[in-house]
Amino acid sequence: MNRRKALKNLSLSLGYVVAAPAIMNILSSCTSKVETWKPSFLSIEQKNLVTHLVDIILPPTNIPGALDVNVPEFIDKMLNHVESESSQEIFQKGANAFAQKFEATSGEKASKGSKESVQLLFKTYFNLSEEEIEKVKKEQSLLEGEVANDRRNAYLIYKFLFTVRSYTLFGYYTSEKVGEEILSYDPIPGRYDPCIPLDDVGNAWSIK
Amino acid sequence: MNENSSQENFEQYDAIVIGTGISGGWAAKELSERGLKTLVLERGRMVNHIKDYPTMNMDLWDFEHRGKATTEDIKTQEKQNRTGYTINEASKHWFVNDLQHPYNETKRFDWIRGYHVGGKSLMWARISLRWSEMDFEANKKDGHGVDWPIRYNDLKPWYEKVEKFVGISGKAEGLPQLPDSIFTPPMPLNCVEEEFQKGVAENFDDRQVINGRSANLTGDQERVGRSKCQFRNRCIRGCPFGAYFSSNSCTLPAADRSNNMTLRPNSIVHEIVYDDTKKIATGVKAIDAETNEKLEFHAKIIFCCASTVATTSILLQSKSERFPNGLGNDSGELGHNLMDHHFKVGATGIYEGHEDDYYKGRKPSGFFVPRFRNIDKKTKQKNFVRGYGMQGGASRLNWARSIGEMSYGAQLKEELLKPGQWRIGVNCFGECLPYHENKMSLNYDKLDKWGLPTVDFDCEYKENEAEMRKDAKQQAVAMLKASGFKNVKGYENPCFPGNGIHEMGTARMGRDPKTSVLNKNNQIHTVPNVYVTDGSCMSSSASQNPSLTYMAMTARAAHHAADEFNKIKKK
Numbered sequence: 160m161n162r163r164k165a166l167k168n169l170s171l172s173l174g175y176v177v178a179a180p181a182i183m184n185i186l187s188s189c190t191s192k193v194e195t196w197k198p199s200f201l202s203i204e205q206k207n208l209v210t211h212l213v214d215i216i217l218p219p220t221n222i223p224g225a226l227d228v229n230v231p232e233f234i235d236k237m238l239n240h241v242e243s244e245s246s247q248e249i250f251q252k253g254a255n256a257f258a259q260k261f262e263a264t265s266g267e268k269a270s271k272g273s274k275e276s277v278q279l280l281f282k283t284y285f286n287l288s289e290e291e292i293e294k295v296k297k298e299q300s301l302l303e304g305e306v307a308n309d310r311r312n313a314y315l316i317y318k319f320l321f322t323v324r325s326y327t328l329f330g331y332y333t334s335e336k337v338g339e340e341i342l343s344y345d346p347i348p349g350r351y352d353p354c355i356p357l358d359d360v361g362n363a364w365s366i367k
Numbered sequence: 368m369n370e371n372s373s374q375e376n377f378e379q380y381d382a383i384v385i386g387t388g389i390s391g392g393w394a395a396k397e398l399s400e401r402g403l404k405t406l407v408l409e410r411g412r413m414v415n416h417i418k419d420y421p422t423m424n425m426d427l428w429d430f431e432h433r434g435k436a437t438t439e440d441i442k443t444q445e446k447q448n449r450t451g452y453t454i455n456e457a458s459k460h461w462f463v464n465d466l467q468h469p470y471n472e473t474k475r476f477d478w479i480r481g482y483h484v485g486g487k488s489l490m491w492a493r494i495s496l497r498w499s500e501m502d503f504e505a506n507k508k509d510g511h512g513v514d515w516p517i518r519y520n521d522l523k524p525w526y527e528k529v530e531k532f533v534g535i536s537g538k539a540e541g542l543p544q545l546p547d548s549i550f551t552p553p554m555p556l557n558c559v560e561e562e563f564q565k566g567v568a569e570n571f572d573d574r575q576v577i578n579g580r581s582a583n584l585t586g587d588q589e590r591v592g593r594s595k596c597q598f599r600n601r602c603i604r605g606c607p608f609g610a611y612f613s614s615n616s617c618t619l620p621a622a623d624r625s626n627n628m629t630l631r632p633n634s635i636v637h638e639i640v641y642d643d644t645k646k647i648a649t650g651v652k653a654i655d656a657e658t659n660e661k662l663e664f665h666a667k668i669i670f671c672c673a674s675t676v677a678t679t680s681i682l683l684q685s686k687s688e689r690f691p692n693g694l695g696n697d698s699g700e701l702g703h704n705l706m707d708h709h710f711k712v713g714a715t716g717i718y719e720g721h722e723d724d725y726y727k728g729r730k731p732s733g734f735f736v737p738r739f740r741n742i743d744k745k746t747k748q749k750n751f752v753r754g755y756g757m758q759g760g761a762s763r764l765n766w767a768r769s770i771g772e773m774s775y776g777a778q779l780k781e782e783l784l785k786p787g788q789w790r791i792g793v794n795c796f797g798e799c800l801p802y803h804e805n806k807m808s809l810n811y812d813k814l815d816k817w818g819l820p821t822v823d824f825d826c827e828y829k830e831n832e833a834e835m836r837k838d839a840k841q842q843a844v845a846m847l848k849a850s851g852f853k854n855v856k857g858y859e860n861p862c863f864p865g866n867g868i869h870e871m872g873t874a875r876m877g878r879d880p881k882t883s884v885l886n887k888n889n890q891i892h893t894v895p896n897v898y899v900t901d902g903s904c905m906s907s908s909a910s911q912n913p914s915l916t917y918m919a920m921t922a923r924a925a926h927h928a929a930d931e932f933n934k935i936k937k938k
Contacts, residue, residue: 216775224780233433240437285773292773325770332766332783335428341784346426348598351728354558360725363786366427366765367600367729 200239204269211277228334253319338365380406383666388486390901391672392614397925399627408634411482416615420605430456449477476824477865485615493581496911512801513877516887525919537580545737551586553578559761566850574739579732582612598728639685675902679873695891704801704872706908711860714843716852718789733760751834755797795839798910871905889924
């Protein structure tokens with residue numbers, strides 16, 4: 160059954176107050192396959208790493224994950240068309256530094272490396288204490304030239320990882336599937352209720 | 368709509384209206400409804416209501432880059448992108464291509480504009496506020512600029528007239544500094560906006576938080592071709608419901624129903640023709656934007672509604688033996704006293720609580736804090752004259768709250784499906800004084816692709832605006848803190864003239880022809896059959912959003928013109 164149609168039918172039969180995740184459980188059997196695609200900005204190595212990272216950042220559960228809504232392809236397009244030349248350059252540097260680190264630590268090729276190995280490396284960067292997190296955030300607010308030489312590589316890798324993470328969120332929560340079927344979708348509200356119980360809505364409104 | 372596309376030179380009309388924005392639409396409507404055969408010239412392309420709103424029903428995922436401007440877009444619309452909200456996939460087509468329409472900046476000026484039928488009435492923020500008695504008296508009282516030749520009572524019946532037609536949602540408050548309009552029902556404040564309202568009421572006796580006042584239809588009154596706001600908040604794209612006021616949805620269709628209007632898009636007016644012997648203007652010269660054909664149209668009355676900068680540019684280009692420095696420019700003030708509202712100063716905060724409350728619908732309006740500085744002896748400030756209002760809204764944060772954080776995984780995914788904390792934002796809009804040296808002029812060394820001079824801007828905010836901004840930030844912070852908001856952060860971001868898109872002045876009204884361009888009826892002092900009723904006529908800027916005042920001023924001037932026209936006709 161077409162998942163979207165199934166959902167729309169269900170919404171109709173259940174009415175306005177519907178907890179989306181519950182429906183998704185019923186429908187989790189009809190997840191679509193991720194398309195194969197050719198990157199326009201990312202290298203083959205970067206494509207593989209970004210695909211795993213996206214999957215680690217927003218994995219599938221009883222509701223779709225980032226790969227189910229083609230986030231890697233979206234990231235490739237945004238980097239190519241929306242990011243400025245200077246941030247493209249920073250991204251490339253960071254992605255390549257991450258790839259090198261990946262090959263050195265896992266012994267696998269970046270173009271074929273497994274999700275598990277990528278996750279191992281990613282954790283070394285993102286599983287940090289509160290204190291370390293604050294340090295990283297502070298460092299990320301600097302320009303590349305302002306970073307000490309021995310921190311340069313880590314700084315660029317973080318730039319890369321933060322870019323992938325923010326575009327993963329952006330691509331996921333503004334995708335058609337999530338926007339229409341998982342978040343609360345109401346293209347023509349028709350009226351304004353200034354203060355109603357959150358339970359009457361369920362998930363957050365899909366943004367305009 | 369009667370679209371005149373075949374050119375017959377020297378066509379004769381009763382009136383010509385230059386421009387189709389918020390002022391031009393009103394001039395077209397009032398003049399044609401009074402029986403004048405009216406030619407409406409628009410430099411940009413045709414935009415038919417609904418039919419030509421390509422993005423009006425698109426969801427974010429329907430756009431190739433989920434709404435974001437591409438680097439290519441930004442290259443062609445670099446200056447139009449300076450607002451941060453205009454150039455995106457939903458609305459970029461309403462703003463000019465900066466490469467095709469260059470201008471020059473002796474000092475930075477963000478000239479944000481659209482060349483199409485409807486002008487900025489399609490993209491405006493719809494906030495509709497009357498000016499008050501104290502705004503029209505301000506120049507006289509503190510000596511900045513020249514005295515307005517009109518007072519609030521001159522404009523009051525015209526505010527009423529336009530409000531009945533436009534439909535302004537809001538709530539009557541009885542405040543002297545912000546007279547009530549004739550309202551349709553207000554858009555309610557949400558629970559956290561109400562907390563702010565309550566907090567300010569409890570902690571300050573000199574100011575209040577009120578419902579936003581905006582030109583979005585509410586209530587059950589019927590209006591031709593329009594229905595009420597559906598709370599989509601996609602106004603900037605053009606509204607398929609005709610729920611907000613624009614020339615395209617309201618005034619131009621009304622003018623069309625009179626059967627007296629001819630609308631001609633793609634007509635770049637560059638000169639008003641002055642007859643030295645008759646001592647009146649006889650018509651306008653224009654260029655067809657598509658064919659480059661030279662055009663001339665004649666009329667008894669000319670209404671300049673091309674926008675502040677464009678109108679004054681046309682007047683400056685209209686040189687004759689009598690007026691070597693531009694039409695009606697005996698005073699030398701034409702192009703001077705350029706103003707805009709300064710903003711991008713205020714505060715944000717988080718509300719802890721109301722976690723189980725939410726809203727339905729996307730409100731195209733928020734709250735407003737009417738001016739509370741320098742409105743009487745008690746509120747007089749040492750460091751600045753005039754004042755500012757505050758605009759803002761509260762909403763629950765979305766998934767983007769997590770950008771810049773380092774969490775990941777299934778739990779993050781679930782968590783971001785839920786709305787985040789309540790956040791409130793307050794943005795202050797302040798009055799800018801009329802400074803003679805803040806000006807625009809023409810550059811004949813740099814011509815545009817039609818061989819017309821480009822505009823040079825030399826304008827800056829000064830001490831009074833800077834002092835006002837300091838106070839505005841402090842007050843916004845104090846009001847949020849007193850109302851119980853947490854993590855309150857004041858901000859004051861760089862703000863350049865033009866960015867408020869409330870550019871005003873450059874052909875000001877006044878009592879004395881020696882120091883002003885226009886008289887109390889918006890006529891050029893020395894060329895009474897030319898009326899200027901867009902932002903260029905303003906003698907001061909007040910702190911209120913100006914569109915409603917342009918509408919009232921235009922309707923008033925149009926009826927004056929129609930009266931004069933009928934008098935001559937009867938003779």
